Amino acid sequence: MKVVWMYHDIMDLYGDKGNMMVLKKRCLDRGIPFELDTCGIGEEKDLSEYDLIFLGGGADKEQISLIPDLLSRKENIKKAIDEKTFVLLICGGYQLFGQYYIAANNEKISGLQFYDYYTDTGKAGSRCIGNVVIDANLDGLKTRIVGFENHGGQTLNVTHPLGKVVKGCGNSFNAGYEGFYDGKILGTYLHGPLLPKNPEVADFVISKALQKRNPNFKYSDLKPLEDKFEKMAREAVFKKLEI
Ligand code: GLN
Numbered sequence: 001m002k003v004v005w006m007y008h009d010i011m012d013l014y015g016d017k018g019n020m021m022v023l024k025k026r027c028l029d030r031g032i033p034f035e036l037d038t039c040g041i042g043e044e045k046d047l048s049e050y051d052l053i054f055l056g057g058g059a060d061k062e063q064i065s066l067i068p069d070l071l072s073r074k075e076n077i078k079k080a081i082d083e084k085t086f087v088l089l090i091c092g093g094y095q096l097f098g099q100y101y102i103a104a105n106n107e108k109i110s111g112l113q114f115y116d117y118y119t120d121t122g123k124a125g126s127r128c129i130g131n132v133v134i135d136a137n138l139d140g141l142k143t144r145i146v147g148f149e150n151h152g153g154q155t156l157n158v159t160h161p162l163g164k165v166v167k168g169c170g171n172s173f174n175a176g177y178e179g180f181y182d183g184k185i186l187g188t189y190l191h192g193p194l195l196p197k198n199p200e201v202a203d204f205v206i207s208k209a210l211q212k213r214n215p216n217f218k219y220s221d222l223k224p225l226e227d228k229f230e231k232m233a234r235e236a237v238f239k240k241l242e243i
Contacts, residue, residue, distance in 0.1 A: 001027050001034050001209050004050040006093075007058070007066050008038040014148060016056030016090050018193035022202050023052075030223050032210075041069040048080035051209035055093030057151075057191060060103035063092050067109050070096060074112055081114070084215075086208040087185040090194060094180065094187030095119040095153050104152050117180060119153040122173065127152045131241055132168030132190055134178045136201075141219060143200040146237045147190025155189075162188055167241050197237065199230045 005020055020036055027034040039045045047053055058066075081087060087097075095101045098111045099118035106121065122128075129150045136145050145163060154172035161171065162179025170178030170189065179188035186205065188194060195202040207219040 001032055001052065001206065002037070002050045003035065003052045003054060003209070004037045004039050004045065004047060006039045006047075006053060006055045006070075007041065007062070008056075009040055010062040010066060011056040011058040011093055013057035013059070013091065014150065014191035015193045016191060019054065019056070019088070019090070019195045019202075022193075022195040022199075023206060026199070026202055026206060026225065029225055032206075041066055047073065047076050048083050048085060050080065050085055051212045052205065053077070053080060053085055053087045055087075055089050055096070057091030057093060059092070060105070060107075060152075063096060063101065064103065064107065064109055067096065070112065071110065077112065078114070081184050084212040086205065086212065087187075088205055089185060089187040090191060091149070091151055091189050094189065095155060097180075097185060097187060098155065101153060114185075115159070115180065115182075117155055117158045117171075119155045122152050122154045126173075128154075128169035128173060128189070130168055131237060132170065132178065133166040133237070133241060133243060134163035134168075134170065134190075135166055136163030136179075136181070138181065138201070138204045139183070139219075141200060141204060143198070143204075145188075145190065145194075145198050145201055146234055147188070147192040147194050147197070149189045149191065151189055162186065166243060197230060197233045199225070199227045 161177035162181040
């Protein structure tokens with residue numbers, strides 16, 4: 001599995017790097033070769049050569065600094081998605097695949113505009129912060145996802161939410177729904193990082209990425225792993241949140 005982590009040096013809030021470590025470990029434990037590449041501002045790279053594109057979260061300052069480079073790659077990213085490269089986006093990265101993002105200082109940043117959703121700024125100084133639990137259905141895989149959110153941005157007009165909020169805010173204050181998933185990209189506000197406490201989501205992402213080169217690959221083809229610590233970590237969150 002070949003993964004490219006975009007803007008690894010600036011888009012890595014709240015341990016988003018952990019997502020890469022989890023994908024690597026879960027692949028290697030099953031004998032699936034894993035290659036992690038990075039792509040910084042100005043670096044020449046054909047993103048369509050990868051099975052998975054990952055973009056983590058970041059502060060407004062970082063989002064503003066990378067956007068000219070990201071927009072210059074629009075055609076290449078579109079080609080990658082058309083050729084079945086799967087895309088995993090966290091928070092600040094998720095926002096930049098929509099129409100636009102209005103930062104806390106009211107600066108409007110254009111997004112890649114692949115989707116209709118857009119991100120407005122909330123009321124001055126108000127942010128969605130705290131633990132989040134959502135119920136998602138990933139191509140028939142029903143899973144409860146846990147994580148942590150910290151965003152000022154309020155994402156609206158989300159046509160394909162990832163899941164229904166059980167605890168926390170999600171796409172915006174009182175949104176009721178969290179994230180975006182349309183079979184091609186999975187965007188979410190969940191840090192934590194996302195994948196260590198959500199092994200089903202990690203395996204789902206692996207299976208989607210492997211489908212690029214093997215369209216018949218199924219989630220159930222992945223050998224089950226023990227996930228003892230992952231389950232303990234999840235239980236601890238559920239207990240704390242009394243759910
Ligand atoms: N800067 C964005 C916001 O505040 C994204 C933050 C993040 O990635 N956690 O909404």
